Amino acid sequence: MVRESWASRAGFILAAVGSAVGLGNIWRFPWMTAENGGSAFLLLYLLIVLVVGVPGLLAAFVIGRQSNRNPVGAFKSLAGSRFWAALGVLCVVTSIMLMSFYSVVGGWILRYFLESATGAYFTDPETHFAAISYGAEAFGYQLAVLAATSLIVAAGIRRGIEATTKVMIPGVVVLLVGLAIWAAQQPGAAQGYEFYLEFDGTYLAENFLSVLGAAAGQALFTLSIGSGTMITYASYIDDDRSLPLDASAIAVFNLGIGILGGFVVFPLLFSFAPGPTEGGPGALFVGIAGAFASLPGGRLLGAVFFLVVLLAALTSLISMLEIPVSLLVDEFDIERSGATWGLFALIALTGGVNAFSPAVFTLFANHLVDLLLVLGLTGFMVYTAWVLGPAAVEEYLEGAGQLSRPLVVPWRYAIGTLFPAFLLFTFYADVAALIGLPAGTGLLLVVTLLTVMALVVVARRSVSENRPQPSESTD
Numbered sequence: 001m002v003r004e005s006w007a008s009r010a011g012f013i014l015a016a017v018g019s020a021v022g023l024g025n026i027w028r029f030p031w032m033t034a035e036n037g038g039s040a041f042l043l044l045y046l047l048i049v050l051v052v053g054v055p056g057l058l059a060a061f062v063i064g065r066q067s068n069r070n071p072v073g074a075f076k077s078l079a080g081s082r083f084w085a086a087l088g089v090l091c092v093v094t095s096i097m098l099m100s101f102y103s104v105v106g107g108w109i110l111r112y113f114l115e116s117a118t119g120a121y122f123t124d125p126e127t128h129f130a131a132i133s134y135g136a137e138a139f140g141y142q143l144a145v146l147a148a149t150s151l152i153v154a155a156g157i158r159r160g161i162e163a164t165t166k167v168m169i170p171g172v173v174v175l176l177v178g179l180a181i182w183a184a185q186q187p188g189a190a191q192g193y194e195f196y197l198e199f200d201g202t203y204l205a206e207n208f209l210s211v212l213g214a215a216a217g218q219a220l221f222t223l224s225i226g227s228g229t230m231i232t233y234a235s236y237i238d239d240d241r242s243l244p245l246d247a248s249a250i251a252v253f254n255l256g257i258g259i260l261g262g263f264v265v266f267p268l269l270f271s272f273a274p275g276p277t278e279g280g281p282g283a284l285f286v287g288i289a290g291a292f293a294s295l296p297g298g299r300l301l302g303a304v305f306f307l308v309v310l311l312a313a314l315t316s317l318i319s320m321l322e323i324p325v326s327l328l329v330d331e332f333d334i335e336r337s338g339a340t341w342g343l344f345a346l347i348a349l350t351g352g353v354n355a356f357s358p359a360v361f362t363l364f365a366n367h368l369v370d371l372l373l374v375l376g377l378t379g380f381m382v383y384t385a386w387v388l389g390p391a392a393v394e395e396y397l398e399g400a401g402q403l404s405r406p407l408v409v410p411w412r413y414a415i416g417t418l419f420p421a422f423l424l425f426t427f428y429a430d431v432a433a434l435i436g437l438p439a440g441t442g443l444l445l446v447v448t449l450l451t452v453m454a455l456v457v458v459a460r461r462s463v464s465e466n467r468p469q470p471s472e473s474t475d
Contacts, residue, residue, distance in 0.1 A: 003068065003330070004157035005236045011162035012237055013246060015319070017253045018165040019229050021172065022316025023105055024222035025258035026309050027284050028365075030265040036214045038195045040204035042262075044215035049223065049255055052216075052422060055415050056225045056377050057247035059384040062395045064234025065243070066388065070326035071228035074235070079387050079462060087379040091228025094372045095323040096343075098227060100351040101364040102320065103149075106313040107141030107355070108133060112285060113310050116302035121285075122293035129285045139355040146344055146351065149317040153325055154340040157236055161318055168311045173257065175308040180263040182301070186291075188270030196266045209441070213430040216423065217370030222254055226373030229319045231380070232326050243396060244404035264305075284309075321347075367434055374427045378420045378455075385416025386459035417452060424448045 006012040033041050067074035072088035079085070111132060115121055121128040132138060152160045183189060204211060220226045234243075265284065272291035288305065292298035321343060328339035354361040384392045389412075396408050425448045432439040 003236075005238065007158045007162055009241060009246075011158075011166060012233065012241075013249055013253070014169045015161055015165045015315075016224075016230065016233050016246075016250045017257075018169050018312075018315030019224040019233065019319030020222055020250060020254040020316075021169070021257045022222070022224075022312045023102060023109075023309070024218065024316070025254070026261045026265070026312055027105055027109075028221065029218065029258055029261060030269070030284065032214055032218050033196070033262070036211045037200055037203040037207060039197055039199045040201075040207075041211050041215055041218075042196065043199060043204075044212055045218055046255065048216050048219040049251055052419050053219050053223045053225065054247050054251045055411055055419060056220075056381060057223065057230055057250060058243055058396065058411065059377075059380045059392075059415050060225050060228075060230035061234040061237075061243045061247060062384050062388065062392045063380060064231040065237055065239070065241075065398075066391060066395045067231075068235050070235065070330050071231045071323065072327050073330045074231055075383070079383070083458065083462060084379075084383055084387065087376070087383065088228070090372065090376055090379070091231070092324050092327055094227040094369065094376055095229070095320045096347060096350060097364060097372065098369055099146075099317060099320045099347050101354045101361050101369070102313070102317060103142045103146050103347065103351045104138060104354045104361060105365075106145035106310070106317060107138055107143075108285060109306055109310045109313055110145055111137075111141045112289065113303060113306035116292070116299050116306060119293070119299050119302075121289045122298070125286045125289035125293065129289070133285075134356060134358055134361070139352050142351055142355050143348055145313070145317065146347060149314060149321055150340050150344040152314070152318050153321045154337045156336060161322065164318065165315055168315050172308055172311050172315075173260075175304060176257065176260050176264060179301075179305060179308065180260055183264045183267040183271075186267050186271040188272070189267035192266035192268070192270040193263075195270065196262050209429045210433060213370075213426045213433070216374065216426040217430070220373040220377055221370065222258060223251065224316070224319060225380070226376035227320065228323050228376065232323050233319065235326070240399045242399045242401055242404065244400055244407070367430070371427060371430060374423050374430075378423045378427075381415035381420050381423075382452075382455045382459050385412050386456055387463055389463070416456065420455065421448055421452045424451050 006015070033045075063071075063074050063078070067078050069077055070088070071091035072085060075084040075088040108129075112121060152164050154160065155163075183192075224230060237246075265288065268291040269287045272287065272294055289302070292302035292305070295301060321340070324343050325336065325339045328334040328342070329336055334342075354364060388395075393408050393412060396411065397405060400408070425444055428439070428444050428447055431437075432444070
């Protein structure tokens with residue numbers, strides 16, 4: 001079966017940006033920012049995206065382009081080790097878990113977009129959201145979003161994913177700019193900007209570990225780098241592309257759209273809602289819906305806003321579905337359409353649990369996926385630095401420009417030691433907080449360093465085990 005590729009560099013970048021932008025920047029970002037101190041969270045989030053996210057994107061790109069395979073096939077073919085092949089399986093599992101709760105939110109958005117025409121959520125937004133967020137109707141809207149996603153993915157890389165994201169992403173940006181200009185004129189805009197942008201050093205000092213973990217999880221969530229999406233997308237690109245340039249462009253676009261989304265959401269939450277700290281996952285629907293209910297032309301504004309969020313949700317869902325689809329196409333030679341609709345049925349089943357159970361949804365959306373993304377990216381980095389090693393350096397340099405070439409050696413050793421240590425530290429801190437275990441910074445550092453050392457040893461051993469052995473001479 002002939003493997004597809006991107007028709008253009010712009011198509012790849014827009015598809016990758018679409019994967020990164022999504023609900024993470026519009027639905028999840030305000031909610032996580034509000035729960036973690038506003039500007040304190042924003043600062044750490046920005047730093048992690050730029051300092052850790054870009055090198056992490058590069059690691060995923062190197063794996064994808066080096067192998068021209070899905071995550072499972074990539075680790076299997078490049079390493080020849082069951083341990084690393086299991087990391088590819090983790091990517092597929094993570095993508096399915098992501099879609100399982102993400103599609104529920106997509107269903108909420110689709111419903112609110114359609115209901116904007118009648119103003120069904122205007123009278124009592126909080127009660128309305130509580131009534132429609134889970135249950136049979138929520139499952140029905142979830143299936144509609146999954147079906148739309150499947151139609152696009154089944155059409156292929158060029159005719160489906162690339163053609164769709166080339167329209168969706170510019171549309172999202174244009175509509176967000178218009179909404180940000182309008183939101184700036186609302187009565188609570190100044191308060192919203194203050195909460196969003198004014199740095200609160202005291203809060204950060206008192207809650208550093210919790211904010212750090214939340215910011216790391218959000219950065220990985222929005223960049224789509226811990227689930228194998230970028231490995232999959234990079235497997236369709238040509239060797240003449242500059243991976244450092246593409247990774248930097250995607251990260252900058254993602255940051256820009258995420259920050260722009262904050263300039264829309266926070267002024268509205270301070271203008272027409274109790275503020276951003278109320279509502280959790282439903283804050284966007286309760287607070288923003290209240291804003292549109294009190295404004296002239298609120299139905300039209302509501303439709304435009306939820307159309308933006310719906311397009312963003314679809315671009316991310318497309319990238320998540322492509323991971324297991326590419327696995328079935330590459331490794332089992334299953335026709336793309338059959339693979340897509342078979343996965344539609346599977347995710348409808350796993351996602352249905354999230355649509356009917358608020359407890360399961362909260363577990364997935366709040367904690368589980370973040371932890372899996374951190375583990376995934378840690379594995380990508382260690383694998384790229386120590387298993388691929390010199391081959392990763394060569395792949396990095398292929399098509400790289402004069403500015404990025406001198407950074408290749410620092411990049412390799414940073415993703416092999418420093419950045420995995422940072423990610424694992426946040427992972428252990430999050431796990432300790434989640435289970436209520438009082439773990440001090442010193443203990444977390446010791447456990448982190450031991451884990452990094454063990455991973456490096458495993459990586460180096462897997463290289464030596466798979467290195468061709470000299471044949472024995474016979475007398």
